[in-house]
Amino acid sequence: MGRRSDHSREELRDMIISEGHRQLAETGYARFSAREVAKRIGYSIGTVYNVLGSHDQLMLAINGLTLDRWQGHLEARLSAETENRLHRAIQAYFEFAILNRNLWTALYDFRLPEGEEMPDYYQQKVRDITQIVIAEIATVLPPAHADRAAPLARSLLACVHGHCFFTLNGTFRLLGETDPLEAAYARVTDAIAACSD
Amino acid sequence: MGRRSDHSREELRDMIISEGHRQLAETGYARFSAREVAKRIGYSIGTVYNVLGSHDQLMLAINGLTLDRWQGHLEARLSAETENRLHRAIQAYFEFAILNRNLWTALYDFRLPEGEEMPDYYQQKVRDITQIVIAEIATVLPPAHADRAAPLARSLLACVHGHCFFTLNGTFRLLGETDPLEAAYARVTDAIAACSD
DNA sequence: AGGCCAATTGAACGTTGTCTAATAATTTAA
DNA sequence: TTAAATTATTAGACAACGTTCAATTGGCCT
Numbered sequence: 404m405g406r407r408s409d410h411s412r413e414e415l416r417d418m419i420i421s422e423g424h425r426q427l428a429e430t431g432y433a434r435f436s437a438r439e440v441a442k443r444i445g446y447s448i449g450t451v452y453n454v455l456g457s458h459d460q461l462m463l464a465i466n467g468l469t470l471d472r473w474q475g476h477l478e479a480r481l482s483a484e485t486e487n488r489l490h491r492a493i494q495a496y497f498e499f500a501i502l503n504r505n506l507w508t509a510l511y512d513f514r515l516p517e518g519e520e521m522p523d524y525y526q527q528k529v530r531d532i533t534q535i536v537i538a539e540i541a542t543v544l545p546p547a548h549a550d551r552a553a554p555l556a557r558s559l560l561a562c563v564h565g566h567c568f569f570t571l572n573g574t575f576r577l578l579g580e581t582d583p584l585e586a587a588y589a590r591v592t593d594a595i596a597a598c599s600d
Numbered sequence: 601m602g603r604r605s606d607h608s609r610e611e612l613r614d615m616i617i618s619e620g621h622r623q624l625a626e627t628g629y630a631r632f633s634a635r636e637v638a639k640r641i642g643y644s645i646g647t648v649y650n651v652l653g654s655h656d657q658l659m660l661a662i663n664g665l666t667l668d669r670w671q672g673h674l675e676a677r678l679s680a681e682t683e684n685r686l687h688r689a690i691q692a693y694f695e696f697a698i699l700n701r702n703l704w705t706a707l708y709d710f711r712l713p714e715g716e717e718m719p720d721y722y723q724q725k726v727r728d729i730t731q732i733v734i735a736e737i738a739t740v741l742p743p744a745h746a747d748r749a750a751p752l753a754r755s756l757l758a759c760v761h762g763h764c765f766f767t768l769n770g771t772f773r774l775l776g777e778t779d780p781l782e783a784a785y786a787r788v789t790d791a792i793a794a795c796s797d
Numbered sequence: 798a799g800g801c802c803a804a805t806t807g808a809a810c811g812t813t814g815t816c817t818a819a820t821a822a823t824t825t826a827a
Numbered sequence: 828t829t830a831a832a833t834t835a836t837t838a839g840a841c842a843a844c845g846t847t848c849a850a851t852t853g854g855c856c857t
Contacts, residue, residue: 436845450804450806521770530775563762575754578727586755
């Protein structure tokens with residue numbers, strides 16, 4: 404067959420990515436397959452490669468979509484919340500990861516070959532999410548220490564990430580930790596207290 | 601051919617695991633292949649499967665070896681260190697991960713299928729490493745708060761893990777963080793200070 | 798109508814994990 | 828010392844994967 408009028412190239416790209424997103428959520432990164440995506444949307448494997456370029460670029464696009472959803476989730480949970488916004492943010496972090504286990508895990512399972520950098524559009528998404536956290540940290544820090552907000556936010560992001568990661572990969576269950584969210588929140592309040600001496 | 605007298609079953613198992621370990625260190629988890637391991641030790645792929653059982657069990661055994669090395673590295677760096685042992689421990693954590701990037705990363709890239717638990721021998725190795733950290737935390741905590749050592753150690757392990765993870769996967773570089781080790785150490789001292797109020 | 802060109806295909810290739818029937822060597826039994 | 832049982836090892840088969848690409852299809856323009 405040749406040109407098909409029912410989908411533009413742009414629409415087809417979106418179809419592939421969103422079907423891939425759906426499939427990744429179901430099967431997880433290890434069992435994800437571009438062939439299966441092609442089959443499900445009724446196109447051949449060749450078309451997927453013509454439109455997306457490679458497995459890596461497909462994964463990048465899918466993970467990018469996950470980042471969008473994650474940011475949306477975070478903003479939704481944070482909107483109209485006036486007190487304890489930091490606790491709410493950490494809760495939203497965990498919530499998204501647990502509700503979208505396969506998608507969230509794939510963000511870190513997938514890596515470009517050594518030496519290759521993430522494309523700009525992807526890097527920007529990561530920075531955007533980080534910026535939300537920086538802003539939240541800035542509001543709870545004394546104005547005199549406003550310059551500490553960015554490095555502190557990066558560090559606390561890593562800290563919360565670690566707690567979330569150990570929750571999902573079973574390490575915390577193995578070690579007998581029963582309330583990882585509160586543990587993460589405790590580390591955040593400790594750090595802010597230390598910075599507000 | 602049949603039985604070969606030059607290697608006992610036990611020796612062959614060790615050969616496979618240590619050659620797999622070597623190959624994992626070189627190529628990383630994504631490109632690791634049991635077939636290649638077989639080729640390098642001069643046995644066929646079938647033998648590897650007869651001795652190890654499956655790709656998953658081979659990975660488990662290899663990651664178990666990595667955990668052994670990690671614990672050894674940590675103990676070596678900590679031995680005969682009398683002051684600032686906690687700082688030294690975090691440094692050793694980062695050092696091992698950076699020096700053995702592919703091996704360390706594979707500890708978290710590899711996961712058993714959903715629902716399957718890590719075997720006991722593997723869980724015990726994780727607990728053993730954790731116990732070292734618990735002991736270190738206990739020594740810097742006021743005796744009155746000795747019961748906080750275990751949960752605090754778990755949480756700080758997750759925190760340091762997050763910093764190390766973001767260092768190796770490029771997130772920290774992306775965000776402009778230049779000294780992740782000291783950031784992690786700051787979080788640890790903050791937590792201990794808060795617990796020693 | 799005829800030709801151009803973008804879109805699409807599916808077969809081909811090399812690689813992977815996994816399984817299994819066949820084979821070879823060793824140990825045990827007669 | 829043979830014969831039988833046991834164990835170790837192999838290589839080929841299978842399905843699935845990512846990737847490439849020559850061939851083909853069908854809409855568009857002149």
